[in-house]
Structures are given as C-alpha cells and as structure tokens.
Amino acid sequence: MDAPALSSSQGVSILLRPSPPLTLRRALSPTKPYSRIKTKPFSICASSSSDSGKKPCPRFSFHNRLFLVLVHDSSSCSFLYGGVAAAVVTLLDYGAGNVRSLRNAIRYLGFDIKDVQKPEDILSANRLVFPGVGAFAAAMEVLEQSGMAEALCTYIESDRPFLGICLGLQLLFESSEENGPVKGLGLIPGVVGRFDSSNGLAVPHIGWNAVQIIKDSGILDDIGRHHVYFVHSYRVIPSDANWDWVSSVCNYGDSFISSITRGNVHAVQFHPEKSGDVGLSILRKFLDPSSSSKKLAHGKASQLAKRVIACLDVRANDKGDLVVTKGDQYDVREHSDEHQVRNLGKPVELAGQYYKDGADEISFLNITGFRDFPLGDLPMLQVLRYTSENVFVPLTVGGGIRDFTDENGRYYSSLEVASEYFRSGADKISIGSDAVFAAEEYLKTGVKTGKSSLEQISRVYGNQAVVVSIDPRRVYIRNPNDVKFKSVKVYSPGPSGEEYAWYQCTINGGREGRPIGAYELAKAVEELGAGEILLNCIDCDGQGQGFDIDLIKLISDAVTIPVIASSGAGAVQHFSDVFQKTSASAALAAGIFHRKEVPISLVKEHLLREGIEVRM
Ligand code: 1PR
Numbered sequence: 001m002d003a004p005a006l007s008s009s010q011g012v013s014i015l016l017r018p019s020p021p022l023t024l025r026r027a028l029s030p031t032k033p034y035s036r037i038k039t040k041p042f043s044i045c046a047s048s049s050s051d052s053g054k055k056p057c058p059r060f061s062f063h064n065r066l067f068l069v070l071v072h073d074s075s076s077c078s079f080l081y082g083g084v085a086a087a088v089v090t091l092l093d094y095g096a097g098n099v100r101s102l103r104n105a106i107r108y109l110g111f112d113i114k115d116v117q118k119p120e121d122i123l124s125a126n127r128l129v130f131p132g133v134g135a136f137a138a139a140m141e142v143l144e145q146s147g148m149a150e151a152l153c154t155y156i157e158s159d160r161p162f163l164g165i166c167l168g169l170q171l172l173f174e175s176s177e178e179n180g181p182v183k184g185l186g187l188i189p190g191v192v193g194r195f196d197s198s199n200g201l202a203v204p205h206i207g208w209n210a211v212q213i214i215k216d217s218g219i220l221d222d223i224g225r226h227h228v229y230f231v232h233s234y235r236v237i238p239s240d241a242n243w244d245w246v247s248s249v250c251n252y253g254d255s256f257i258s259s260i261t262r263g264n265v266h267a268v269q270f271h272p273e274k275s276g277d278v279g280l281s282i283l284r285k286f287l288d289p290s291s292s293s294k295k296l297a298h299g300k301a302s303q304l305a306k307r308v309i310a311c312l313d314v315r316a317n318d319k320g321d322l323v324v325t326k327g328d329q330y331d332v333r334e335h336s337d338e339h340q341v342r343n344l345g346k347p348v349e350l351a352g353q354y355y356k357d358g359a360d361e362i363s364f365l366n367i368t369g370f371r372d373f374p375l376g377d378l379p380m381l382q383v384l385r386y387t388s389e390n391v392f393v394p395l396t397v398g399g400g401i402r403d404f405t406d407e408n409g410r411y412y413s414s415l416e417v418a419s420e421y422f423r424s425g426a427d428k429i430s431i432g433s434d435a436v437f438a439a440e441e442y443l444k445t446g447v448k449t450g451k452s453s454l455e456q457i458s459r460v461y462g463n464q465a466v467v468v469s470i471d472p473r474r475v476y477i478r479n480p481n482d483v484k485f486k487s488v489k490v491y492s493p494g495p496s497g498e499e500y501a502w503y504q505c506t507i508n509g510g511r512e513g514r515p516i517g518a519y520e521l522a523k524a525v526e527e528l529g530a531g532e533i534l535l536n537c538i539d540c541d542g543q544g545q546g547f548d549i550d551l552i553k554l555i556s557d558a559v560t561i562p563v564i565a566s567s568g569a570g571a572v573q574h575f576s577d578v579f580q581k582t583s584a585s586a587a588l589a590a591g592i593f594h595r596k597e598v599p600i601s602l603v604k605e606h607l608l609r610e611g612i613e614v615r616m
Contacts, residue, residue, distance in 0.1 A: 090125035105273035119151035132167025136176040164267030189241035210301035217247040217261035225299035307586035310354035369400025388425025398430030414453030430467040433507035439524035458529030472503035472518040485517030544570025556583040572606035
C-alpha cells in the first residue's frame, strides 16, 4: 500500500483492525518523523507526521488485514481510505515456462506478487519464491548471464526467506547430469542425476507420492502422512555431505531428497501449487509464518498413489456455447431427431467440482481441435485461465496441437499453440493426431528430425509436460501373423470368434484409421519424447463395461513412461481391475462422473479397501 503524500502540517495514521474496541492512537506528534510501529496481527498500526513537505511515505505490508488510513493535522482527523492489505512476495520467473499455477496459488492465498526484473530485486526481496522450470542448463545460463545467480547466492547465504520449487531445488546443488554435467549454484553438496529406468521404473516420476519428514522445517509440519505432487525425471540422492540440509526424503526406485531446509531457506522437489490443500498449506506457512492454518486431516500416505483423473471432453454446441460433452464410442450427438451435441455441464464449474471431490488431475480435451484452430478458440483458453485460478491439481489440455496457418496466412507453430495453453494454465498438453503423423514418419525413416510438435514441445517444456493421447480401435484377426502390427490374444473373442486383435490408431477424433498400431505408436512416441500416454479405446468409450485390459496391459508393459488407462469405466470395480491387472499409473473416467453415477470419493474408498494406494 502506498501511503499518501502529506502537506507540511499533516500527519497520517494507519490502523489495522485490532480486537475490538478499536481505539485511535492519539500519538500523532507533528514533530516526529514517519515511524513504523511493530505490531501483532490485528492490533495496532503505524503513525506519522510530516515535517518535510510532500515526502512520499514508505510502503506497508500488513498482510490480509483490514486497514484504515487517517489524515490529521493539529485540530482535525479525517478518514482517507481503507481496505484489505496484501503482503508482497517476490517471484523469480525467468520466463522459461509456465508458472501461472504458482502465481494463482500465491494470489489465492491473498498475496501480491512482485516479479524480479533485475538482480537488485532479489537482494531487496522480503520473501523470495523461485519456481525453476525447464531444463537445468538453460536455467543456469539465464541466471548467470543476468547476474541473478550471484544475487541468489548472496540472498540465500544471508539466510533470507527463500522457497525453491522443483528445478528451484535442483539448481542449489553443485551440478546436474541433465544434458551435462552442468554447474549449478553450488550452495549444497550433491549432483542432480536421472532416475534409473533400467529396471522398468516409469520415468518421469509423475504423480502423488508420500514423503518422510527428516527434520522440522517449519513449513512441512504434518504433511508426512499426505501425498504431494511430483513431476520430474532428475533428482538428488541424500549423502553424508548434504544430510544436514535434508528435511524430507521420498522413495521412487531409490530414496531421493524431496525437500531441504536450513534457517529461512527452503526448497521442495514437489509442487506445492499442484498439491491441493496440502500444498496450499505448505505455501501459506512459508508466505506467512504467523498464519495458523487449519490442521490437515489424518493421512496414511506411504508410497506413490495410483491417480484418478476426471476428463472433460469440451466442444462448442450448436448454439456456440462451450460445453462438456461425452461420446458413445466417440459419437457425441444425442440419438434424438435434433441430433444435438450432448451437454453435460459447464467446463469451469465441473472442473472445480471434481477438484473438490478429490480428482488427482483434470484433463480437458478440446475434441474439435482438429478442425477448429485452438488459438482462435478463445473460450477454451478462458476455461483454462478461470479453472487454474481455483483448481490446485495438475491440468492437462489437448486438442489441435499442430502447426497451423490461419485464413490471413499467419503461420502458428505447434509450439506456439502449446505455449498459449501453458500460459493459460495448463501443466501438461496432450497431442493426438499430430503424434500419429510424427510416429509414422519416425518409423518409416528411423530419423528423429526434432521438428515434430512432440519433439519441439518436449524439448522446450520437458518430457513430463507432454502427453500423447492415443485413440485406437480394436481390429479382430484370426491369426497374429495376419498383420504386421503387434496383436494380443483377447479375453473376449471377436464377433466371428476371432481370438486376436490389433489396435489401429485413428486421428481426427476417430474419423480416420491410420496404418499404425497402438503398440508401435506408443513405443515410437516414447522415443520421440512423450512423458506420458493417455490410452483411450474407441470400442469401450462411454460403454461403462470396464477398461480394455488387453490393450492397457499391452501398452503399459511396452513402455517405461506412465500410462493413463481411459475409456469404459462404469463401476468402482473397473478401477481396481485395471490397477490389479495392468501397470497403468492412472485411470481416467468421464461419463460416470458427469452423470454423477459414481463419485470420485467412492472410487478412492474402494481402491483403498482393495489395498491400492490413492490420495485421499
Ligand atoms: O487430435 O490432437 O486434435 O486431439 C484431439 C483429442 O480429442 C484427442 O485426445 C482425442 O482423444 C479427443 N477426442 C476427439 N474426438 C473425441 C470424441 O469423443 N468424439 N474424445 C475425443 C476422446 C475419450 C476420452 C473419454 C474417455 C473416457 N474422448 O477423453 O473421456 O473415453 O470416457 P468414459 O469414461 O465415459 O468411457 P488432437
């Protein structure tokens, strides 16, 4: 808050809302210079007088407190203005990726954000948040060239309040193997290395995992029994040399550092801004250590949880309104005379509801993105913006990510389209049709050109930010040698008793079949840089008869990246079934949630009873 300029005879008094009764301090000596009085929350204020003409007054930060400003002179005192003051937190965003979620979480907690523009802004910060995004080497280059690396070291070495997130933790260490070795800030002993996937461990480590608290950090408190959201391929192993920094560890393949603390300096490998209420409580404790946040319910987290994802297929209906729709084997029109697009609700409202109900992630699929250019489709970007203001779990958005030339001849690269989705609040983007073309080309030539949307986006935003959505259709065959694609012996034979099937990939929302199987596509896109696979099945979509276990087992055994099972959920048993019979990391459903047949909480309670760990 900027206090007003004063004339020579005036003083100003700022009152914070104390416990009643509110009493006006009469200590407005016209001779005293502007003074700030140390206060307890909701008690008293600051007062001043001016004896030097129109001197601007200093800035105050009385976080989230009602304040009144009174201007006075020797004979009178009048009300100038009042409001709720927000504290300011400084954010180091060097522009390498999406930090919108973090900005939203900070604002949601009632704080204003000041962006670092130059190294001095770091040195003058009261409280600094550093959400590292992108690749280690690129981040170090920006920090060093801008002089911010040095300022950061000075700030941290002076034990000023600091919170690093994800790469913001890794950069504090000596070096990283990511495209390296690359030198880090060197404040903590240790090397950032990649998770070892040679034993079949799915990398990136994506999802909700449990942390083990090693020492009191002041901000983690009671999160030891709760899941927090991780998404990364690199991590630091605890050692004797860095152990006195470690405040928590997490297990994924091996034990790695999930947070560090020393004095006022904290950093976390997970994403508090994407970790629901638990994450918001961590952020709140860092931003306002005096805050008394509500105690978290008792948790039982012990390992990586299986995720339950709510999916919203979104498109414009015939009136032009953006609605959540749902297909029946991808046909989203009612079977009535009017043949209208099925309307199951409003995207922002439904996403907010699913967040409250406990969805671990929300996916938006812009299902007509293949024909409508997403950047022309502003409502979809608005949906993301509004949703991300209040939903603090990961958001994925897909549909229409490809190169595009609009009617004015303006060319947009798929990277630009994805960037706009990220800027609008997406944490991951999902590519459908364009990934099929990229995989076909790669399998034909054996050459990674680096030019496909998949390769470009994963290079800039990291593999973990790129999901490939596969839309396969079952094709029954009598003999596995009948086709050149990988087939499986199916659990239920085909209409003419066929015992085998292969899964043909489609594009444009299932409208066109392509000469590539789901197995071949999955392997190819993993090599091209996909971080995750969203595995639909046109035959099962909207049928409520359960997931296609044959398909999901085939793909989740073939790749080392996480697979999201999708299409066909109709009952809670279908979720336990897919997790018990396949290596899927997550299960996605749409229809049963939209039609309110089964709430997310029931799915999770059932999974827990079946001994499958989920985030509660
Ligand atoms: O090809 O990059 O533009 O992406 C288009 C995206 O839109 C793809 O991810 C594709 O899967 C999706 N899509 C296109 N057309 C449809 C359609 O339904 N007509 N939806 C469509 C895909 C499948 C799932 C659905 C699950 C679960 N929908 O998203 O939510 O099957 O449903 P259920 O639980 O009710 O069975 P591009």
